[in-house]
Amino acid sequence: MLLIRCPYCEEERPELEFRNAGEAHIARPSNIAATSDEDFEKFFFIRSNPKGIIFERWRHMHGCARFFNAVRDTVSDKFVMTYKAGEPKPDLAAIAESGPAAWANRPPDQLNVKKPAAKRKTIKKGEA
Amino acid sequence: MLDHGRHEHPDWLWRSPEPRTGYDAIIVGAGGHGLATAYYLAERHGMTDVAVLDRGWLGGGNMGRNTTIIRSNYLYDESAGIYDHALKLWDGLSQDLNYNVMYSARGVMMLAHNVHDIQVLKRHVHANRLNGIDNEWLTPEQAKEFCPPLNISRDARYPVVGASLQRRGGTARHDAVAWGYARAASARGVHIIQNCEVTGIKRAAGGQVTGVETSKGSIGAKKIGVVAAGHSSVIMNMAGIRMPLESYPLQALVSEPVKPVFPCVVMSNTVHAYISQSDKGELVIGAGTDQYISYSQTGGLHILNHTLDAICEMFPMFTRMKMLRSWGGIVDVTPDRSPILAKTPVKGLYVNCGWGTGGFKATPGSGNVFAHTIARDEPHPINAPFTIERFRTGRLIDEAAAAAVAH
Amino acid sequence: MAANYRISGHGRLAQAKTARFSFDGRSFAGVQGDTLASALLANGVHLVGRSFKYHRPRGILSAGAEEPNALVQIVRDAARKTPNVRATVQELYDGLTAHSQNRWPSLAFDIGAASDRAGGMFSAGFYYKTFMWPKAAWKAFYEPRIRAAAGLGVAPDQPDPDHYASRFAHCDVLVLGGGAAGIAAALAAAETGVRVILCDEQAEFGGALRFEAGASVDGANGWAWAQATVAKLAAMDNVRVLPRTTAFGYYAQNFVGLVERISDHLARPGDGLPRERLWQVRAKRVILATGSIERHMVFADNDRPGVMLASAARTYLNHYGVAVGRNVGVYTANDTAYAAAIDLKKAGVNIAAIVDLRDNPSSPAVDEARALGIEVNHGRAVIRAGGKLRVSSMTIQPKTGGGERTIPVDALLMSSGWTPSVHLFSQSRGKVAFDDATKRFLPGSYAQDCVSVGACNGTDDLTATVDEAYAAGEKAARDFGGKAVKSLRPKAVSTESFAGNMLGAGPGAGLDKPVKAFVDFQNDVTAKDIRLAVKEGMRSIEHVKRFTTTGMATDQGKTSNMHGLAIAAETLGKEIPEVGLTTFRAPYTPVTFGAIVNHGRGALFDPTRKTATHAWAEAHGAVVEDVGQWKRAWYFPKAGEDMHAAVNRECVTVRKSAGLFDASTLGKIEVVGPDAAKFMELLYTNPWEKLDSGRCRYGIMLREDGFIYDDGVVGRLAPDRFHVTTTTGGAARVMNHMEDYLQTEFPHLNVWLTSISEQWAVIAVQGPNSRKIIEPLAEGIDMSDEAMPHMSVREGKICGVPTRLFRMSFTGDRGFEVNVPADYGLAVWEALWAEGQKHGACAYGTETMHVLRAEKGYIIVGQDTDGTVTPNDTGLDWAVGKKKTDFVGIRGLTRPDLAAPGRKQLVGLKTKDPKIVLEEGAQIVADPKQPVSMKMIGHVTSSYWSENCGRSIAMALVADGRAMMGKTLYVPMPNSVIEVEVCSPVFFDEKGGRLNG
Secondary structure, three states: OEEEEEEOOOOEHHHHHHHEEEOOOOOOOHHHOOOHHHHHHHHHHHOOOOOOOEEEEEEEOOOOOOOOEEEEEOOOOOOOEEEOOOOOOHHHHHOOOOOOOOOOOOOHHHHHOOOOOOOOOOOOOOOO | OOOHHOOOOOOOOOOOOOOOOOEEEEHHHOOOOHHHHHHHHHHHOOOOOEEEEEOOOOOOOOEEEHOEEEEEOOOHHHHHHHHHHHHHHHHOOOHHHOOOOOOOOOOEEEEEEHHHHHHHHHHHHHHHHOOOOOEEEEEEHHHHHHHOOOOOOOOOOOOOOOEEEEOEEEEEHHHHHHHHHHHHHHHHOOEOOOOOEEEEEEEOOOOOEEEEOOEEEEEEEEEEOOOOOOHHHHHHHHOOOOOEEEEEEEEEEEOEEEEOOOOOOOOEOOOOOOEEEEEOOOOOEEEEEOOOOOOOOOOOHHHHHHHHHHHHHHHHHHHHOOEEEEEEEEEEEEEOOOOOOEEEEOOOEEEEEOOOOOOOOHHHHHHHHHHHHHOOOOOOOOOOOOOOOOHHOOOOOOHHHOOOOOO | OOOOOOOOOOOOOOOOOOEEEEEOOEEEEEEEEOOHHHHHHOOOOEEEEEEEEOOOOEOOOOOOOOOOOOOEEEEEOOEEEEEEEEEOOOOOOOOOOEOOOOOOOOOOEEEHHHHHHHHOOOOOHHHHHHOOOHHHHHHHHHHHHHHOOOOOOOOOOOOOOOOOOOEEEEEEEEEEEHHHHHHHHHHHHHOOOOOEEEEOOOOOEEHHOOOOOOEEEEEEEEEHHHHHHHHHHHHHOEEEEEEEEEEEEEEEEEEEEEEEEEEOOOOOOOOOOOEEEEEEEEEEEEOOOOOOEEEEOOHHHHHHHHEEEHHHHHHHHHHEEEEOOOOEEEEOOOOHHHHHHHHHHHOOOEEEEEEEEEOOOHHHHHHHHHHHHHHHHHEEEEEEEEEEEOOOEEEEEEEEOOOOOEEEEEEEEEEOOOEEHHHHHOOOOHHHEEEEOOOEEEEEEOOOOOOOHHHHHHOOHHHHHHHHHHHEEEEEEHHHOOOOOOOOOOOEOOOOOOOOOOEOOHHHHHOOOOOOOEEEOOOEEEEHHHHHHHHHHOOOOHHHHHHHHHOOOOOOOOOOEEEEEEHHHHHHHHHHHHHHHOOOOOOOOOEEEEHHHHOOOHHHHHOOOOOOHHHHHHHHHOOOEEEEEEEEEEEEOOOOHHHHHHHHHHHHHHHHEEEEEOOEEEEEEEEEOOOOOHHHHHHHHHOOOOOOOOOOEEEEEEOOOOOEEEEEEEEEEEOOEEEEEEOOOHHHHHHHHHHHHHHHHOOOOOOEEEEEEOOOEEEEEEEOOHHHHHHHEEOOOOOOOOOOOOOOEEEEEEEEEEEEEOOOOOOOOOOEEEEEHHHHHHHHHHHHHHHHEEEEEEEHHHHHHHHHHHHHOOOOOOOOOOOOOOHHHHHHHHHHHOOOOOOOOOOOHHHHHHOOOOOEEEEEEEEEOOOOOOOOOOOEEOOOHHHHHHHEEEEEEEEEEEEEOOOEEEEEEEEEEEHHOOOEEEEEEEEEEEEEEOOOOOOOOOHHHHHOO
């Protein structure tokens, strides 16, 4: 079960709250009645179906009910990012490094690498 | 009898040759459909200068991951045509290939749980009968007689109110099908080249195909048949063709093996489950697809959860059974849930894809008519309706829509 | 009297607590804390099962979850029979009843074992080459026999009375495996306050400390340290400790499935206790401390009962106080088996000899064995085990060949080294890497936030394991905000090392030898089978696995996979990594369906939706049907009525007087906002801008491809407010469809969508007397025809509660739909019912609703349409706004095939014999005499007996149907052909006068 960050709720929630809604950034032609058969086929039937990075739509069905977009790797199922509907298609190069920490690749030899205790949050007893 | 088996076989199943510089035809994808295509090219069309390429090992994609259900009781004439063509070939395939594919005509029963299901299944029964395809209607009691573990209690959450039964339907051993075709094709001179990933499709100035680029180098071909379920979009993109396909994870599972307890195949669209028992004793259970596009060959636990809910609802004695193994495949799904078996806009390029969750049952029929399409450069009448262009014209073969939705 | 192999003074079980049990009808005594396996061994019983294919007698190989042989059927009562239970995992309880499997007539004398003697014929893949001729014999003869021979235990034949539980959990650190590594990791993390879950498949934590007698941690005995530390962890608020809990599946984003066995070890579980519990855990980090599994040696007849893993024998001795024999042989290629020999020797068991494949083994363990006077044969192999139902000897030979020597034994311990348990790591999509120096696969690159520690990470000694694991726990704690604490890193001491590996078949199991040297015990796969598979052309381990079925048994190859791989690689002349490792798939060990299903059974399989009047309907005798998740009243039979009679009466009553029908299941959506009409214009084919407030319109919704998606009556309550109804099945998807367009395609429109399906109960009052029934109860609504014509909507009150009163008809008679807040649905229904009684009205269900609408030719989306039907096909072209330039589906409708001639069109059908009611779904042909395959030109979508029409009526989709009015068509049935005449789909009151009647 995937863990998906809703860009409206600004938190990660389990996949069961969401409904996938297919490929993103396929705009309905503004003058759809005048499109050719070929263009209509492209709009409604043809899909990128990429092996790799996909831009796709999700709906936070059992949450805020908003549709939003996601960038995900269809080989690893890792989410690169999610963003609100209507926002421009992100530039992949710029976001390559920003995947959620849960997917970080930590080989065992880095196990005890000392890192600055930057954003350490104290947890009170009982919060655990 | 046993001697027949023991002495007429070569001591190898298939050869693993190095690729030649070129072939009359290359089949991309050594799954069941691809191997069957190669076999029928050699056997029926005299084309033996054929190579089947696969990025992994033969039969290692959906062919090795499906739940082996065979049936032909589809609604539309077009679907019934191709699936029944396959079913007729299944019956006799062991003898054709001289390899026991363990086709077991144990009957496929599809359950109705409400009035709407009855309408849909009866529409199938009537259409099948007039198409000469066996499919009969059973009362709940008859269904239980045919499949004793079935729960037909009126108190079930979704009681069984009837069923359709195709007695010729059943299962086969999926590995044996792939190996039988591979062996028979190899014996007829077809090259099966494994671990050879196609990375490009080469085309001449005129547009026609000239060969493929692969991880084992460039290989020439006059004709290329793409039969790469799970990767159809990826391969077709190499020829500049964008497909009306989406690829989803599909999971399945088996139980621990037990003594024979389940005599047939049971499917239920309403509670979303299908189940049979393999000749090894495992209950073979198909789950649904995950909701998102993925090439990961894995899916979520909640999908299996839902499937087993349904199985245990229909067969309450199975809750103490144990899941032994689960796995995932990648299914290419078309907008109308029917396959594409056709010539393409690129000369010399043919495509066989989009079987969704149901490709295994079509293996012999699909390979047979696809070989015809490649050899003759024109579709066989059976696969003529399964064009790419139908999405432009709207002439869909919409089996899924025909099942409709509950009102 | 059973033999007693329990050694007093050994093991950790309290001898006083006896547990009686039976195996194959014989009664035995064990001790609480035993497993079934240890209890059987304590009684000298080694023979416990038969193998899958050859029905070879089998004993107990292991002391854990990797067990391939000792599978039994556990029977609590008639409904609680569990097949294929590993005796090495099943905890003993007083009264336990077990049976051996896959044998007939008895375990000691099994007819099926004939296949063992015919073994040459039954080699790998033999099925595929045989049993084909003659063709008919396969189905009639061979297949049933093959199937009867397959399978191990017997499936339960009654519904399971036990129940299963489920929990979701979140934590910072999930530690999988509770041996020394897991405990140390959990301890390090737990002390800092982060949330920790620690689980282990065994009843007690400790892992290899169970048998590793010489280990100590912080000066204490290793096992004692483990128990004390886990007790301490269990007492901490931030730690959850789960014994008897197997991590079976590692899914995306650190989502791990655990199954906890709660009551299978109890003599009397009690009614309240679930049998198992599924845990679905989302962890920030997973620490894999899954240990390693000892492998057997591959030599001839290595499957005889009494031949077992060295560590298992040691576990039985050191934990359970059971000697696995009195005269024990040892065959090894590493040091750990020496420890077993030493422990047994010290406990007074004779060690017949140690046979070590290595030429010059040298280690403290070897020295100690020799010092104890144990005969150590190095550079030698066991080439054969003697005995049948129990091992009786081992035959040894220098590994370079030469003289054989047979040594009597009653148990034979073996070890070829330890396989790191990378199953869960691999499931996490991490990539394993082959470590050539130690000949094993270890975690390579990671795909998720997890880390491997201890034996599963290739760490061979206890001191390093504890250090590594503790560091991993500390690191996780730092990463997730644990508080700073003084490190309490335990100091572990052990002289043992788990290093040393030997893979593949030993001497004596060579290519040329016609012997059965088992690689995979349960599936009866021998070294020879694997070599044969390679010779037949298999180049991939996946093919070898599937061809031979090695690694596919219930133990999933935990002891056999590496041997199989090594033999395949050797035969191919390739390195092991080139042949590949098969994928590890969930579950790690088999998981009970019930645990996965847990609460999702019976009524909780799927939510059940009931309307406000459901109880009333049941009290009034309604028969209920399932419609999606809804339970709907189907018909209301009176005493003595069958469905037919009840529906006929209801149909007539509605048209004669009136009827009440609960239509609450219809979907209802409120479309509100300044741009509401614009939005409706885009989502429906109809024009909406000019619809007056207070009026209604029948709307059709298409998908973008032009096919009918839904329909329903829409009332305009105000210029900026529409009350939209959908079909029952369409409620959720229509809402989703609208939201999708509003949020993503038409976000410029100022509109809000609100689902109000659950908020309004809907009571349809239909029939000539409908107004008379409602009027006395309504307040503030003028219901006259002038003030409230057909297809209008008014807001007011009824019975003192707010109502949206629609005048609309799905029967063709005067009709109303009374919307009231759902909480008042029943009260208003009862009030209307009381009024209705004055007029002889009836309650009616979905069947009568269907018949009445069919009499009028009104379609039901999903029944008369199927997702391939356009408005024109159903004769609803009038509902498509001709002047509109855009609506969803406008372009799809003009695609060539949707505009082409010959499409199927909705028509009525009258059977020539008015008494014949067609079957819904029946197919229609023009020529009934044609042979199959017939050309079918349409099918029956709706068909009923109409008491009001005095005949049967039907609707059908027929190619070019509207051009065929009056023509005769045919419906071929199995035993007859039914003649039908094509007609208008309106069978009753064609002029529509009754709407105001």
